[in-house]
Amino acid sequence: MPAEDQISRYLEAVPEPKQSDMRRLHSTILEMNPGCKLSFFDGKDESGKVVSNPNIGYGALDKQYANGKTKELFQIGISANSAGLSVYIMGMDDKTYLQKKFGDSIGKASVTGYCIKFKALKDIDLDTLKEAIQDGMKQTHT
Numbered sequence: 001m002p003a004e005d006q007i008s009r010y011l012e013a014v015p016e017p018k019q020s021d022m023r024r025l026h027s028t029i030l031e032m033n034p035g036c037k038l039s040f041f042d043g044k045d046e047s048g049k050v051v052s053n054p055n056i057g058y059g060a061l062d063k064q065y066a067n068g069k070t071k072e073l074f075q076i077g078i079s080a081n082s083a084g085l086s087v088y089i090m091g092m093d094d095k096t097y098l099q100k101k102f103g104d105s106i107g108k109a110s111v112t113g114y115c116i117k118f119k120a121l122k123d124i125d126l127d128t129l130k131e132a133i134q135d136g137m138k139q140t141h142t
Contacts, residue, residue: 006040007056018080021121025078025085028126029058032134039074053086055079061091061140075140076133084119087129089136102132 007026014022030036039057043050057074064070077088089098095113103111107124110117116132118124 003038003040006042007038010040010042010054010056014080017120018085021085022078022080024121025087026056028130029076029078029133032130033058033076033137036137037074041077053079053081055086055088059137059140063091075137081117084117085121087116087133089114089116089132091140092136098132098136101135102128106132 011019011022011026036058037060039060041052041055041057043052043054045051055074055077056079057077059075061073061075062070063073073090074088075090077086077090079086079088092098092114098113098116099111102116105125106116106118106128108118109124116124116129
């Protein structure tokens, strides 16, 4: 099934009010990055075991592991979870960068090395989140 169809099904299954916030985030990221590669991860590993929340991915990033293997990941990901929403900004070399640059200005959010978590879009500064997303896309563009 194409990623766009998987994403549509996932968004339809997310309960309100998270669904509206997820749809707004999805549209915003696509507007900022037209033509970026879309992906969907259902949260299950190869054996079908749930290992994470489902997420929508934007862009592509090659991640090299210590054993020499390479895996394609998304640059930006969004996911609904029990506490709210998460935005993943992958591939950043400096794990303190997001917190230092955006932590004080984003609003009511938890900012870690690669994740910005918040309860709802109304709780954060959307322009700051958009800046963080674009910053991540630029830093990890290959």
